[in-house]
Structure formats: C-alpha cells, structure tokens
Amino acid sequence: MSRGFARAEYEARVQRIQTGMDRHGLGALLLTCEPDVRYVSGFLTRFWESPTRPWFVILPARGAPVAVIPSIGAALMATTWIADIRTWPAPVPDDDGVSLLAGTLREIGGPVGIPSHLETHLRMPLDDFHRLKEMTGLAFIHDHGILANARAVKSPAELTKIETICAIAGRAFARVNEIADEGVPLSQTFRDFQRLLLEEGADWVPYLAGGAGPDGYGDVISPATDAPLAPGDLLMLDTGAVYDGYFCDFDRNFAVGAASETAKSAYKRLLAAAEAGREVLCPGSRACDAWRAMARQVGDADTAGRLGHGLGMQLTEGLSLTEADTTVLTPGMVVTLEPGLDMPSGRIMVHEDVFVITETGARQISPPAPSDLPII
Amino acid sequence: MSRGFARAEYEARVQRIQTGMDRHGLGALLLTCEPDVRYVSGFLTRFWESPTRPWFVILPARGAPVAVIPSIGAALMATTWIADIRTWPAPVPDDDGVSLLAGTLREIGGPVGIPSHLETHLRMPLDDFHRLKEMTGLAFIHDHGILANARAVKSPAELTKIETICAIAGRAFARVNEIADEGVPLSQTFRDFQRLLLEEGADWVPYLAGGAGPDGYGDVISPATDAPLAPGDLLMLDTGAVYDGYFCDFDRNFAVGAASETAKSAYKRLLAAAEAGREVLCPGSRACDAWRAMARQVGDADTAGRLGHGLGMQLTEGLSLTEADTTVLTPGMVVTLEPGLDMPSGRIMVHEDVFVITETGARQISPPAPSDLPII
Numbered sequence: 001m002s003r004g005f006a007r008a009e010y011e012a013r014v015q016r017i018q019t020g021m022d023r024h025g026l027g028a029l030l031l032t033c034e035p036d037v038r039y040v041s042g043f044l045t046r047f048w049e050s051p052t053r054p055w056f057v058i059l060p061a062r063g064a065p066v067a068v069i070p071s072i073g074a075a076l077m078a079t080t081w082i083a084d085i086r087t088w089p090a091p092v093p094d095d096d097g098v099s100l101l102a103g104t105l106r107e108i109g110g111p112v113g114i115p116s117h118l119e120t121h122l123r124m125p126l127d128d129f130h131r132l133k134e135m136t137g138l139a140f141i142h143d144h145g146i147l148a149n150a151r152a153v154k155s156p157a158e159l160t161k162i163e164t165i166c167a168i169a170g171r172a173f174a175r176v177n178e179i180a181d182e183g184v185p186l187s188q189t190f191r192d193f194q195r196l197l198l199e200e201g202a203d204w205v206p207y208l209a210g211g212a213g214p215d216g217y218g219d220v221i222s223p224a225t226d227a228p229l230a231p232g233d234l235l236m237l238d239t240g241a242v243y244d245g246y247f248c249d250f251d252r253n254f255a256v257g258a259a260s261e262t263a264k265s266a267y268k269r270l271l272a273a274a275e276a277g278r279e280v281l282c283p284g285s286r287a288c289d290a291w292r293a294m295a296r297q298v299g300d301a302d303t304a305g306r307l308g309h310g311l312g313m314q315l316t317e318g319l320s321l322t323e324a325d326t327t328v329l330t331p332g333m334v335v336t337l338e339p340g341l342d343m344p345s346g347r348i349m350v351h352e353d354v355f356v357i358t359e360t361g362a363r364q365i366s367p368p369a370p371s372d373l374p375i376i
Numbered sequence: 377m378s379r380g381f382a383r384a385e386y387e388a389r390v391q392r393i394q395t396g397m398d399r400h401g402l403g404a405l406l407l408t409c410e411p412d413v414r415y416v417s418g419f420l421t422r423f424w425e426s427p428t429r430p431w432f433v434i435l436p437a438r439g440a441p442v443a444v445i446p447s448i449g450a451a452l453m454a455t456t457w458i459a460d461i462r463t464w465p466a467p468v469p470d471d472d473g474v475s476l477l478a479g480t481l482r483e484i485g486g487p488v489g490i491p492s493h494l495e496t497h498l499r500m501p502l503d504d505f506h507r508l509k510e511m512t513g514l515a516f517i518h519d520h521g522i523l524a525n526a527r528a529v530k531s532p533a534e535l536t537k538i539e540t541i542c543a544i545a546g547r548a549f550a551r552v553n554e555i556a557d558e559g560v561p562l563s564q565t566f567r568d569f570q571r572l573l574l575e576e577g578a579d580w581v582p583y584l585a586g587g588a589g590p591d592g593y594g595d596v597i598s599p600a601t602d603a604p605l606a607p608g609d610l611l612m613l614d615t616g617a618v619y620d621g622y623f624c625d626f627d628r629n630f631a632v633g634a635a636s637e638t639a640k641s642a643y644k645r646l647l648a649a650a651e652a653g654r655e656v657l658c659p660g661s662r663a664c665d666a667w668r669a670m671a672r673q674v675g676d677a678d679t680a681g682r683l684g685h686g687l688g689m690q691l692t693e694g695l696s697l698t699e700a701d702t703t704v705l706t707p708g709m710v711v712t713l714e715p716g717l718d719m720p721s722g723r724i725m726v727h728e729d730v731f732v733i734t735e736t737g738a739r740q741i742s743p744p745a746p747s748d749l750p751i752i
Contacts (some may be wrong), residue, residue: 047597049583049616050692051495052685072681075595089681091696096494116502118472119427126492127518142503191574194581198567198574203599204581205570207425219451221423223579240425305448305465309428316426320467 003244004042005157007081013150014040014059020146021061027109029059029143032123035313036115039151040065042080044245045073046204053090054124056101057082060108068101098128102135110138115147119317152310152318153332158246159356162312162334163365165202165243166250166354170367172196173237173252177376182231182257186212187224189235197241207240207315210251215262216347231257234349235376240315247315249336250366251352254376263349266341267373270351273297273339277308277321281335281355281362287325294321294339308338311354333357334365379620380418381533383457389526390416390435396522397437403485405435405519408499411689412491415527416441418456420621421449422580429466430500432477433458436484444477474504478511486514491523495693528686528694529708534622535732538688538710539741541578541619542626542730546743548572549613549628553752558607558633562588563600565611573617583616583691586627591638592723607633610725611752616691623691625712626742627728631751639725642717643749646727649673649715653684653697657711657731657738663701670697670715684714687730709733710741 017040021029031037034048037057048055056068067073067082070090077085086104088097105112114122122129133140154162172193179192189212194205210224211217212235220238229235238251255263277294295304310318311334319327319335329335338352354366393416397405407413410424413433424431432444443458446466453461462480464473481488490498498505509516530538548569555568565588570581586600587593588611596614605611614627631639653670671680686694687710695703695711705711714728730742 044599045597046583046585046599049690051497051690052692052696072595073597076598079598091494091682091698091701093494093700114502118467118469118501118504120501121427121497121499122502123497125494125496126490126498128494187579191577191579195571195574198571201567203563203567204584206582207422208580209422219448221421221449222452222455223420223422306467314425314427316428320428322467324469325467 009155009157010040010042010081012155014064017059017146017150018061020144020149021113024113024144024146025111026113026143027061027111028105029113029147030105030140031057031059031115031147033115033121035151035317036147038245038313039147041067041077041082043073043077045076047073054097054128056097058104058108066104066108068097068104070097096128098131099135102132105136105138110136112138112140113143113146114140116142117145117148119148148318151312153330154312154334154356155332158312159334161244161246162248162354165241165246165248166366168201168243169197169239169241169248169250171200176237176252176254180229180235180254180256180376183228185226185228187226189229190224193237193239197239201243202241203243205239205241208237210235210237212236212256213345213347215260215345216343216349218347220348220350229256232260234263236350238350238352245313247311247313248354248366249311249315249352250354251350252369253349253351254374256376259373259375262344264373266343266349267351269297270339270341270349271369271371274337274351274353277337277339278355278362278364281329281357283330283357283359285329287319287321287327287329288323290335290337291321291323291325294337298339298341307340308336310334311336329357331357331359385531385533386416386418386457388531390440393435393522393526394437396520396525397489400489400520400522401487402489402519403437403487404481405489405523406481407433407435407491407523409491409497411527411693412523414621414689415523417443417453417458419449419453421452423449430473430504432473434480434484442480442484444473444480446473472504474507475511478508481512481514486512488514488516489519489522490516492518493521493524495524524694527688529706530688530710530732531708534688535708535710537620537622538624538730541617541622541624542742544577544619545573545615545617545624545626547576552613552628552630556605556611556630556632556752559604561602561604563602565605566600569613569615573615577619578617579619581615581617584613586611586613588612588632589721589723591636591721592719592725594723596724596726605632608636610639612726614726614728621689623687623689624730624742625687625691625728626730627726628745629725629727629749631749633751635749635751638720640749642719642725643727645673646715646717646725647745647747650713650727650729653713653715654731654738654740657705657733659706659733659735661705663695663697663703663705664699666711666713667697667699667701670713674715674717683716684712684728686710687712705733707733707735
C-alpha cells in the first residue's frame with residue numbers, strides 16, 4: 001500500500017479550489033489548520049499536536065501553494081510538491097511569522113479567503129491576526145466554503161486510504177473477543193482495542209469512544225472508567241483510527257456473556273435504520289433525507305440528533321445528517337450512518353457504518369456488521 | 377491511581393485566575409480550547425477530535441464557570457463541578473450556539489478576555505465570532521496570559537499525573553528491545569511502541585515522533601517510513617502519551633546492533649548538555665538561562681533552536697527554552713530539556729527529559745536515561 005499521493009492529485013485539488021476562487025473573486029486562500037494545509041500540500045506530521053507554532057499555507061489564484069512555516073518543518077515540507085517554502089525560526093515572541101506572512105500575502109494579493117464557517121477555526125493567535133490585517137491592508141473574508149466543498153468529494157486515491165483504515169478497524173473489531181470479557185475493566189478494553197488497531201496496521205488511534213452497561217450505555221463521549229464488564233452488558237467501541245492521514249469512523253456492539261431480547265431486537269432495529277438510510281444515499285439526495293429515513297426508523301423524529309456525518313481527513317467533516325442540513329450528495333462523498341436508539345433502560349445504543357456515494361447509490365466501505373448482535 | 381481532581385483543586389485554579397482577572401479588570405474569560413476548558417471545568421473527552429462543534433466555558437469575575445456547550449456533552453459536563461450548563465442541539469447551521477453564548481456573556485458582563493497570545497487560538501468559526509461581538513456589544517480583549525500563567529504552575533495532584541505517565545513511558549522505553557531490531561521497518565516500530573505504551577498503562581498516544589539512520593536521523597517531525605532498521609542505525613523514539621489528560625514528553629536513543637564512537641560520544645555530550653541545563657533550573661532562573669547553558673554545550677549558540685519547553689495538559693505548553701524567552705521559573709513548573717546536536721553525518725541527534733522546578737532546584741520526573749547509549 002503506497003503512501004502519499006501523486007503530484008497530479010494535488011494539482012487537481014488546487015485546480016478545483018482555484019475555480020471556486022475565481023468564481024468568488026478571491027486573490028488568495030489562507031489556510032492554518034492541519035487538514036486544510038495537508039489537503040493542498042501533502043504535509044503530513046503528528047507535530048500539530050504541539051500548539052506552540054502556527055503554520056500557514058497560502059493558495060494564490062494561480063499556481064501552486066506557498067508555505068510560510070516554522071523552520072522546524074522546512075525539511076518535511078521540502079519533500080512535498082511545494083517549492084516556495086518560506087520559514088522563520090518559530091517560536092519568536094515578538095513576531096512569530098506575522099511579518100513574513102504579511103509580506104507574502106501582500107505579494108500574492110487579496111482579497112484573502114479564510115475558512116470561517118461552521119466546523120472551522122483560525123489556528124493562529126488572535127493578536128497576530130489583528131496585526132496581520134493591519135500590516136497587509138488586505139481584505140480578509142470568508143472562503144465561501146470552497147475548501148470544505150473540495151475536500152468533501154474524495155478522489156479514488158483518497159477512497160483507497162479510507163478503505164484501508166476501515167479494513168484495519170474491521171480486523172480489530174473481529175478480535176474484540178480476545179480482549180473483552182466479563183470482569184475486564186472498560187478502561188483496559190479501551191487500551192487493548194487501541195493495541196489491536198495498531199497491530200492490524202493503523203498508524204495511530206486519534207479517537208476511541210464507547211461505553212458499556214446493562215442493555216445500553218450512557219453518552220458516547222465520556223472516557224472509559226475502570227468498572228469491569230458484567231454479564232449482560234452491552235459493549236460498544238467506536239473508533240477513529242488513521243492510515244496515512246485518513247480516518248475510519250464506525251462502531252460495533254457486543255453483548256457480554258449473553259444478550260437480552262431487548263438488546264437483540266434493538267440491534268436489529270439499528271441495522272434496519274442504517275439500511276433505510278443507505279437506501280436514500282445516492283446522488284441528488286440531501287443529507288436531511290438520509291436523516292429523516294433513519295429518524296423514522298429509530299422512532300421519534302422530533303428528538304433525533306445528528307445521525308451521521310462526512311468523513312475523511314478528519315473524524316467528522318463536512319455534512320451532518322440532521323434535519324437542517326440540505327447538502328446534496330454527490331459521488332465521492334464519504335458518509336457515516338449512525339442511528340441511535342433510546343433504550344428502555346434509560347441508556348442508549350448506537351450503530352455506525354461508513355459509505356461512499358457512487359454514481360448510482362452508495363457502497364459500504366466499513367466491513368459488514370454481523371446480522372445478529374455478537375456475544376463475547 | 378485515582379482519576380480526576382477534587383473540587384478544591386478547581387476552586388483553587390479558578391481563584392488564582394480570578395485574582396488575575398481582577399488585576400486586569402476583566403468581567404469574564406471566554407475559553408474555547410480543550411485544555412483551557414478542561415483546566416477550569418474538569419471536562420475530559422477525546423471528542424474534541426471532531427471539529428464539528430464549538431464548546432464554550434465562561435469564567436465570570438466571581439463564582440464558578442458557566443458551560444455553554446452542545447447538548448451531546450451535557451451528561452459528561454454534569455459529572456464535573458460545573459452546575460450552570462446551558463446547551464444547544466449542535467450542529468445548528470443558522471445559529472450554532474452563538475445567540476446562547478451571546479446571551480450568557482451579556483448576563484455575565486465584560487470586558488471579555490480571550491487567550492490571544494502565542495500558542496493560543498480561538499476555536500470557533502470566525503464568522504460566528506464576528507456575530508458574537510455584534511450581538512453582545514461587549515469588549516473582547518486579550519486575557520493578558522492569565523490562563524496560561526495559571527496553567528504553567530502545576531499542583532501536586534497534577535504533578536502526580538505527569539509522574540504517572542512519565543513512569544508508563546519509561547516502562548515502555550525499557551521494552552524497546554522487544555520490538556526494534558535490524559530489519560524491522562521504522563513504521564512497524566512506531567506502531568509497536570504505541571502498543572507498548574498502551575500495555576504499560578497509557579490511556580492513549582496522541583503523539584509519537586522519531587527517526588532512524590546511520591549516526592543520526594533527519595528532522596524529528598516526519599512520519600515513519602517503511603525503511604527497515606539497519607545495523608549501526610541510531611533509533612530515536614519521542615512520545616507524548618497521556619494518562620488522565622496529562623502528557624509526558626521525552627525521548628530515548630538506541631543504537632541498532634552496534635554503536636559507533638561518534639554516536640556514543642554524541643550521546644554523552646547530549647546528557648552533559650541536559651545536565652548543564654538542569655543545573656540552571658531553579659526558581660528565579662529564566663527560560664533563556666537554561667537555553668544558554670545547553671546551547672553552549674551543544675556547540676553553536678547562534679543556531680540552536682528551541683531546546684525544551686513547558687509540559688502538562690498539552691504536549692508543549694507555556695515557556696520555550698529559547699534565547700528570547702525570559703519567563704522566570706517558579707516552583708511547580710514542568711519543563712523538558714531537549715538538547716540536540718548536528719552530527720558529522722549531516723543528521724541530528726536529540727535527547728529529552730522532563731523536570732519539575734522545586735523550591736531549591738529541579739527534580740527529574742522522567743526515569744533516568746541510561747548513562748551510555750543503549751544497544752538493541
């Protein structure tokens with residue numbers, strides 16, 4: 001499995017974005033966040049975990065991106081297709097790249113688009129952003145979602161990476177019986193499941209959530225406690241593991257020791273809800289259409305929250321399967337379907353799978369879930 | 377090992393921050409980033425990996441923080457000491473918490489401080505920040521570094537967590553001979569080392585960097601390639617693993633098969649440089665003093681970059697050991713010393729350990745490094 005992308009992939013991405021820039025009259029795009037920078041440059045590192053340094057990539061209206069980055073990243077950036085790399089010895093308290101960035105932007109020209117909509121932020125100090133605006137005199141405006149829209153439609157090469165990490169996670173899920181059992185603390189199960197993901201080929205495991213409890217679990221964002229798994233517990237593991245910079249995001253449910261009729265039928269109902277969502281996934285459908293198809297199946301369409309989302313270089317990205325999201329599906333979009341049920345226990349049960357929109361419908365990327373709730 | 381902190385810990389943090397707010401006349405602090413939110417609230421989740429939803433915690437000039445968060449986080453936030461929790465069903469495209477946040481801020485009053493200095497950013501859409509300013513009519517100004525300064529000095533309970541994760545990483549480093557050997561791809565070594573960290577008790581492994589090569593490695597931020605380890609290679613692994621929300625950050629070097637005299641003496645020189653830095657670590661010394669002591673040892677003080685940094689809830693946080701950073705060290709600060717050498721091979725070699733400033737000097741938190749370059 002080869003890593004990275006051919007230069008043509010980046011050229012195609014940039015061309016698509018620049019077409020949007022032309023339409024909106026943007027002279028430059030200023031990118032500061034990891035996935036946006038990586039999307040146009042190929043710059044892949046876990047060093048973003050350190051908040052110390054800002055990183056900037058500017059996409060002009062014509063030509064290749066320009067990197068304005070801390071010197072510690074120069075060698076790695078030089079391995080990408082980016083030729084124009086300007087560095088400063090960050091961190092420099094008095095001027096942490098601001099005047100270098102300002103000079104570069106003045107040279108390239110504005111107006112400067114910045115991703116400013118839902119799900120985005122500007123990864124640079126606010127004080128420095130104010131100085132940048134003063135120093136350049138350029139107009140800084142929103143990017144009209146150009147970058148997010150480009151990222152939403154995956155190339156075949158991107159799909160291969162998402163398929164790879166979904167297959168890795170599928171193999172790890174198939175081994176959960178090795179690690180989870182009555183008496184094993186949930187926190188231990190979390191650690192061991194991350195180990196399985198690494199053994200099966202994940203580069204790293206940025207995200208793991210889950211829960212366990214009798215006929216359901218609480219919310220799905222809490223860290224694992226040391227409470228041991230008990231007979232009759234439902235165990236859910238939901239992972240966002242990464243291969244070559246691309247995420248999977250799906251979950252699997254297991255019954256510990258034995259499954260109650262309640263749990264078994266809830267599981268079937270979740271699979272049916274996901275199937276109802278899948279039937280709607282095709283070019284021309286909207287995100288809210290898929291939401292509605294699932295919300296009807298899981299019961300109360302008035303209270304159902306987000307039932308899925310886009311996926312790719314981030315754990316969640318782009319569209320949301322909610323009542324309010326009218327994004328139209330197009331081939332190449334990768335979407336998770338994530339129906340959830342309120343259980344009689346007062347807890348919840350959630351199922352999630354990954355799909356890609358094709359010319360005629362949708363194809364499941366995550367390995368098929370067992371048709372019956374598996375017992376471990 | 378207990379998780380979380382007693383309520384008194386949060387009350388003490390908030391009191392310290394509010395003293396700073398009084399001094400600078402701030403009516404509220406607006407916090408949007410994971411570590412800042414967690415520092416005052418105790419809200420711990422890996423769900424921040426999803427960029428979809430913004431999260432807000434407001435610290436008034438008096439009293440406990442107020443959470444303005446997506447409803448998906450309400451149950452987890454309710455387990456913290458925060459009582460005033462206001463939610464909206466994010467993501468809502470038209471108004472993703474902005475009017476709820478604006479109303480809360482108007483109620484609490486300004487001026488509103490926001491961390492705006494080096495190393496910070498505002499984690500919310502720029503468009504929404506503009507709307508927030510318009511809707512509230514309040515003054516939004518920088519926070520004068522109040523929050524970062526509070527976080528810089530660790531409590532005994534925080535130190536225990538950093539000590540725990542450093543010990544975990546130490547045990548994993550002691551097992552590197554189990555996973556790294558001639559012929560093993562570096563990418564495999566990276567995956568396996570993350571597995572060791574999990575086996576030894578890390579909750580997760582947000583960061584792993586490293587390198588391998590004859591008498592040194594290239595930059596230390598590139599992802600691992602599939603190139604196999606070769607006899608005579610220097611292998612370096614540098615990890616930021618997490619226990620209960622606190623990071624370690626240190627590295628270890630190994631020679632594969634045999635160590636050259638060059639590598640052995642460079643290793644000794646790095647240990648000596650770290651020792652020179654440690655001798656300067658004491659209350660009243662400045663970050664630049666420790667930098668200078670190490671820069672002299674590793675040679676060219678004109679070209680040495682950052683040779684260490686603060687550590688805690690983030691992989692790197694707070695002060696930088698650079699020529700320009702005049703931060704005065706105080707007891708409770710946790711600092712890494714990270715001297716690096718340019719090797720005759722044209723590559724580099726780096727060593728890193730973790731220290732806490734005490735009343736009289738500094739105490740090493742990371743387990744002692746071998747006094748001679750270990751051979752695996």
